[in-house]
Amino acid sequence: MKNIAILCSGGDVSGMNPALKHFVEYSIQKGLTPYFVYNGYEGLIDDDMKEASYSDVSGIINRGGTKIGSARSQRFREKKYRDIAKQNLDARGIDMLVAMGGDGSFKALDIFYKESGVRFCGIPATIDNDINGTDYSLGVDTALNIIKVSIDAIRDTASSFRRAFVIETMGRDCGYLALISHLTSGSELCLIPEVDYDLKKYEQEFKKQIKNGRRYFIAIVSEGIKQDSSEISEWFESVIGMESRVSILGHIQRGGNPSTYDRLMAYKLVNKAIDGLLDGNQMSVICYTKSGFEFKTIEEVTSKKKELDPELLSYLERF
Numbered sequence: 001m002k003n004i005a006i007l008c009s010g011g012d013v014s015g016m017n018p019a020l021k022h023f024v025e026y027s028i029q030k031g032l033t034p035y036f037v038y039n040g041y042e043g044l045i046d047d048d049m050k051e052a053s054y055s056d057v058s059g060i061i062n063r064g065g066t067k068i069g070s071a072r073s074q075r076f077r078e079k080k081y082r083d084i085a086k087q088n089l090d091a092r093g094i095d096m097l098v099a100m101g102g103d104g105s106f107k108a109l110d111i112f113y114k115e116s117g118v119r120f121c122g123i124p125a126t127i128d129n130d131i132n133g134t135d136y137s138l139g140v141d142t143a144l145n146i147i148k149v150s151i152d153a154i155r156d157t158a159s160s161f162r163r164a165f166v167i168e169t170m171g172r173d174c175g176y177l178a179l180i181s182h183l184t185s186g187s188e189l190c191l192i193p194e195v196d197y198d199l200k201k202y203e204q205e206f207k208k209q210i211k212n213g214r215r216y217f218i219a220i221v222s223e224g225i226k227q228d229s230s231e232i233s234e235w236f237e238s239v240i241g242m243e244s245r246v247s248i249l250g251h252i253q254r255g256g257n258p259s260t261y262d263r264l265m266a267y268k269l270v271n272k273a274i275d276g277l278l279d280g281n282q283m284s285v286i287c288y289t290k291s292g293f294e295f296k297t298i299e300e301v302t303s304k305k306k307e308l309d310p311e312l313l314s315y316l317e318r319f
C-alpha cells in the first residue's frame with residue numbers, strides 16, 4: 001500500500017475542506033493510504049501527521065477554512081528543518097505529497113523535492129488568484145461571492161444616506177478580486193495595483209453625476225494600491241463633496257460556506273493531482289486555464305508575476 005499525504009500552506013481558503021474530503025475518498029478508492037499533515041510545513045517538521053479516514057472528513061464539505069490547519073512556515077526555509085521533515089515522512093513511508101497553497105508554498109516544496117526526492121503536486125489555493133499559469137485558484141469563487149454580498153449590502157445603506165463608500169478588498173499586490181467585483185457589482189470606481197491612476201480624472205464626471213441626482217458612490221479598491229483607503233475616502237469628502245465611509249472587508253473574504261464552483265473544482269483538482277502522482281509526475285502544479293487542466297512546472301508557475309487578463313482590464317476604463 002502506498003502512502004500519500006496532504007497539507008495546506010499559506011492563507012486558508014474556502015474549498016480546502018471539500019478538497020480534504022475528496023482527497024481521503026479518492027486516495028482510498030485508488031488503493032492509497034491517505035495522511036493529513038497538520039498546520040502546513042510545520043506539521044512535517046513536528047511530525048504532526050495522522051492517517052486519515054472517512055470519519056475525519058464527514059460533515060466538513062460545507063465548512064470554510066481547513067480542518068487540518070494552515071501556516072506560513074519560516075522554519076521550512078531552513079535545510080535543517082527540511083531534513084527533519086524528510087525523516088518524519090520516511091518514518092511513515094510517505095513519498096507523495098499534495099500541497100494546497102500559493103506560489104511561495106510551491107517554491108519551498110520544489111527545494112524540498114530536489115533535496116529529498118519526495119514527489120509532490122501543488123493545488124493552487126489562494127483567494128488572491130495571483131498564481132501565474134492558472135486562471136483559477138481554489139477559494140477565489142467563494143471570496144468573490146462574499147465580496148458581492150457585502151457590496152450589495154453596503155449599497156443599501158450608501159443609497160439611503162447619500163454617501164460614498166470605499167470598499168477595500170484583499171489580494172495583496174494583485175487586483176483580481178477588486179476588478180471582478182467592480183465589473184460584477186456596478187461600482188463607480190475601481191483602483192487596483194496593476195493600473196496607475198489619477199483621481200483628478202474622475203473629479204469632473206463625479207461632480208456632474210451628483211448634480212444630475214446621484215445619491216451615492218461605491219469605490220472598490222484593492223489593498224495593494226499606492227494610497228490607503230482612508231485617503232480615497234477623504235478625497236470623496238473634500239474634493240467630490242460627499243460624505244464618505246471606508247469599509248475594509250478583511251478576513252471575512254477568506255471564510256464562509258464554500259461555493260458550488262469551488263467544491264466542484266476542489267473535487268477535480270484533487271482527482272488530477274492524485275492521478276498525476278500515480279502516473280509518475282515528480283513535481284508539478286495542476287493548473288486550470290481556458291484549455292482545461294494542465295500540469296505545469298514550478299518554474300512556470302513561480303518565475304513571473306501573474307498578469308491580469310487584458311480583456312478584463314480593458315473594461316476598467318470608463319472615462
Ligand code: F6P
Pocket residue numbers: 011126127128170171172223254
Ligand atoms: O494571500 C491571501 C491573503 O488573504 C491576502 O489577500 C492578504 O493580503 C493576506 O493573505 C493576509 O494575510 P494574514 O491572514 O496573514 O493577515
